[in-house]
Amino acid sequence: MAEAEVVRTYEVQAGDFSNAGRASTSIKDTLKDLGLAAPLVRRVAIAAYEAEMNIVMYAQRGTMRLSVTPTAIVLNVRDEGPGIPDITLAMQEGYSTATPQMREMGFGAGMGLPNIKRNSDELTVTSEVGRGTHLSVRVNVS
């Protein structure tokens, strides 16, 4: 039997701090509307928000694609940006290349990718320097 799937795609603009988090809020609302449990929704929302802030802070633009099936929530985040030269280093808590302006916004403490990993059941990060980064975040529903 084919699984029902809900798909939503969101565009994210870099440098738009006023609207940063709007896509993640929509993702959260979608998951709540689907009747998913609050702790699960919170995990995905936090992972999405960290990923969205990374696009706003570091990239030129990006997309976030949410896919929900009865067994998993999958978030694919792709950006056009500088890429990550050393993904292992970027996954370490506290490692950051944030500017002072980013830190003034309350972000850039080197917790983004580690916190996305913490809130996901599977995280895949691929990146090409000078081109961009792709995150695939999976959170199991059951």
Place this chain on the structure above:
Amino acid sequence: MTAERSGMDRVNHLTVELSLADVRDLLDADVIWCPDPTIRIAGIVAADLMSDVLVDSRPGALLLTGLSTVQAVRTAAIADLAGVVFVRGKRPPDDAVAVAREEHVPVFVTSQSLFAAAGTLYAARSAPHPATGVPAHG
């Protein structure tokens, strides 16, 4: 208080339940937006780094912060927090208030510092029980 994360004061496991109305009165706070002051808070997180809030806060906690931006309100909404108190009299910008209304995040402003506001709420949460006089955290 339990072990602290660097750069962040955290007060969790309240032993006396505080409502948003209690918080408002204890901090002599201005109400920017709060449709239901009877809501009980499940903890307190005091931080200017939203990265830390996203890592460490738990649902229903109250955020005390000196970061008077829309990101503080967004963070509260994403993390299911009970509300935001901006310290040192920092009034939130219009876009932050708009997001607070959209996302139903109560917002207050107190003239107290982050340290003083956290201390005031920590003391209140440990207040003696009115009947026994024994501090709630014993």
